[in-house]
Amino acid sequence: MVDAEELEVTISKLYQEHYLDVYKFLICFSGNRNDAEDLTQEVFIRVLHHLSRYNHQSSIKTWILSIAKHVAIDHYRKKKFVSIFKEGFFKRLVSGGKQPSEELEEKELQATVHDAIASLKPDYRSIVILRGINEFSVKETSDILQCSQSKVKVSYHRALKELKKKLNVEAEEVLRHAR
Structure with a gap:
């Protein structure tokens, strides 16, 4: 049995290692920074609640992103988005040389x-x-x-x-x- 301190360290480490991948996926899916931040939190809450069910058949990153996919789809179904990507979060850095x-x-x-x-x-x-x-x-x-x-x-x-x-x-x- 994992004690509370070990669990906190594990969750903290998982969060630090996988936050950016989860956030990028969710921002792509939702098109909204605030939603992506909220959904990212939801993903790691689910990771915390279901870590004991992780079966090591896939990498932890894959498992976490699978949870992110389910969170995103649940959110999409609830909100019935009319448009994703409207706010253009994938804007590339613009070089100073462009007209x-x-x-x-x-x-x-x-x-x-x-x-x-x-x-x-x-x-x-x-x-x-x-x-x-x-x-x-x-x-x-x-x-x-x-x-x-x-x-x-x-x-x-x-x-x-x-x-x-x-x-x-x-x-x-x-x-x-x-x-």
Whole structure:
């Protein structure tokens, strides 16, 4: 049996090691910093409550991100978001050498890409966020989403095809502007 002090150290360590990955995933999913912060707290509360159930079949990071996925979907269902990514949290740092017209064009393209990602069904959106934006492997994505690797591959391909059709651009271009 783990005593309270050991548990506190374990949770603190898990939080420090995985907070940023969870937060980035949730900000991608929710499109809102405040929601992402609240949901990140909810994830680690669930981790605390269910740590004894962790079965070591996958990495702890995968397990925590799987919890994050469930928290995000629960939140999405409750709120029925009209749009995700409206606030453009994926804005890249703008170099001082760009002209204002170039910056505006890039921001408009990013907003269009984020709106297109937001319009995907939740399964596709999760896969695009994990594989395309966060660059997780097929195995990590399948572990997090608790589905087969072939489903991840097929769904990712279909999601990119759908995005390509919505945006009328190449899939690689879509992901470059989503990051």
